[in-house]
Amino acid sequence: MNENKKNKALKKFNITVVGGGYVGLANAVLLAQHNHVTILDLKSNRVELINNRTSPVIDNDIEYYLSHKTLCLTATLDKFQSYSDADYILIATPTDYDPKTNYFDTSSVESTIRNALHLNKKAIIIIKSTVPVGFTQQLKVKYPDAEERIFYSPEFLREGKALYDNLHPSRIIMGSSSKEAKNFVTLLKQGAVKKDIPILFTNSTEAEAIKLFSNTYLAMRVAYFNELDTYASIHGLNTKQIIEGVGLDSRIGSHYNNPSFGYGGYCLPKDTKQLLANYNKVPSNLIKAIVDSNRTRKDYISNEIINRLNSQSTLNSLKTNSRSHQQPPTVGIYRLVMKEGSDNFRSSAAQGIMKRIKAKGIQVIVYEPVLQEPHFYHSLVINDLQKFKDNSDLIIANRLSNELHDVLDRVYSRDIFMSDT
Numbered sequence: 001m002n003e004n005k006k007n008k009a010l011k012k013f014n015i016t017v018v019g020g021g022y023v024g025l026a027n028a029v030l031l032a033q034h035n036h037v038t039i040l041d042l043k044s045n046r047v048e049l050i051n052n053r054t055s056p057v058i059d060n061d062i063e064y065y066l067s068h069k070t071l072c073l074t075a076t077l078d079k080f081q082s083y084s085d086a087d088y089i090l091i092a093t094p095t096d097y098d099p100k101t102n103y104f105d106t107s108s109v110e111s112t113i114r115n116a117l118h119l120n121k122k123a124i125i126i127i128k129s130t131v132p133v134g135f136t137q138q139l140k141v142k143y144p145d146a147e148e149r150i151f152y153s154p155e156f157l158r159e160g161k162a163l164y165d166n167l168h169p170s171r172i173i174m175g176s177s178s179k180e181a182k183n184f185v186t187l188l189k190q191g192a193v194k195k196d197i198p199i200l201f202t203n204s205t206e207a208e209a210i211k212l213f214s215n216t217y218l219a220m221r222v223a224y225f226n227e228l229d230t231y232a233s234i235h236g237l238n239t240k241q242i243i244e245g246v247g248l249d250s251r252i253g254s255h256y257n258n259p260s261f262g263y264g265g266y267c268l269p270k271d272t273k274q275l276l277a278n279y280n281k282v283p284s285n286l287i288k289a290i291v292d293s294n295r296t297r298k299d300y301i302s303n304e305i306i307n308r309l310n311s312q313s314t315l316n317s318l319k320t321n322s323r324s325h326q327q328p329p330t331v332g333i334y335r336l337v338m339k340e341g342s343d344n345f346r347s348s349a350a351q352g353i354m355k356r357i358k359a360k361g362i363q364v365i366v367y368e369p370v371l372q373e374p375h376f377y378h379s380l381v382i383n384d385l386q387k388f389k390d391n392s393d394l395i396i397a398n399r400l401s402n403e404l405h406d407v408l409d410r411v412y413s414r415d416i417f418m419s420d421t
Helices: 003-009 022-032 044-051 060-068 079-084 107-119 135-142 144-149 162-167 179-191 204-234 239-247 268-278 286-320 349-358 385-390 402-410
Strands: 014-018 036-040 073-076 088-091 096-098 103-105 124-127 150-152 172-174 199-201 330-334 363-367 379-381 394-396
Touching: 014 022, 014 079, 022 036, 022 060, 022 073, 022 088, 022 162, 022 179, 036 079, 044 073, 060 162, 079 107, 088 107, 096 268, 103 268, 107 124, 107 135, 124 144, 124 179, 135 144, 135 150, 135 204, 144 150, 150 179, 150 204, 162 179, 172 179, 172 204, 179 199, 204 239, 204 268, 204 286, 268 286, 286 349, 286 394, 330 349, 330 385, 349 363, 363 385, 385 402, 394 402
Parallel strands: 014 036, 014 088, 036 073, 088 124, 124 150, 172 199, 330 363, 330 394, 363 379
Antiparallel strands: 096 103
16 A cells, blocks of 8 residues: 555544644644644634634744645634544643753643543543653653553754654654554654654653753754854854864764854753753763853853953044043844744843843843834834844844845854854
């Protein structure tokens, strides 16, 4: 039987996806090509957008599939409606690292599972949210009657490319080798464009570890090339030449090597800190060093910006022979988002720099088109690009853009290769 006939022969399942953000929506769209999918979300505006086939997140493929593809997909605020008839319940609610408890805040996942188990006694529950190592096993102990139907399966999605990464997955990891788990993997493969997909069946705790160690390795790579750039900058060396020479070693490669202000976004900051918390009784040095390195990089970048401002103020003072006639310099933050094609600026590196220089009394303005509010952390938001440029003595950009080509003499960036990674 060929692949198309096999797909047609598969039963259509009722699947509920809890959470309509990047992870939830990317999974929902993938699965809605061949199944009946309901997205359960707390935000009425998000539910309305999805039902009108408009993406609430910035992702070109999600936008295209919603508007051009035949999908059996609805969104709702109704828990009973979405849970009661589901064959599978995917949990894609957000988790975040809580510095007070030194642990992930998994309350949204826990309350979702509690509600799902109460309203549905048969559905397979698959956790897609990022959780601490050992979390799923703890749930199995807490709910022994449901332990055979609670699985963990991590996601490896990029912001702005979430659906693409589900259609062309690097791998599928499933934290169970049961019949039900294998059936769900078949549904993921059914919706994918890529056909030769590596699949690994593990236990739930190993699957959780794979997620955190994968993201921490990526963070380590970012931190490594940032420290290389710091060294080259201090010693007057050409960062680009060094990185290109290092990357010619096939064991290292020329990917994920573009210097930045630090790693940030939805995943890397919280996942590295959570993995470090999981190491509290394990001898280690490297994981802590990755977290510390990112903080040190932001400190270094902030000091460089302050030094540049001081040098610029001194030069202006010499020209006018009086500092009293000079206005305090204004630093413009060009984009808070982590990368092009994304609307996420949570824990972004630019925010880290912004907070540090503001703490030194430096006036900051922000250019960020995805922001609708007039102020961000008490700094003026100017979404007229020309006005933003005119009012900025120095513009800092984690990632360069052609929009800045006319003011490059006033731009500070460590972007070497003009790429998001």
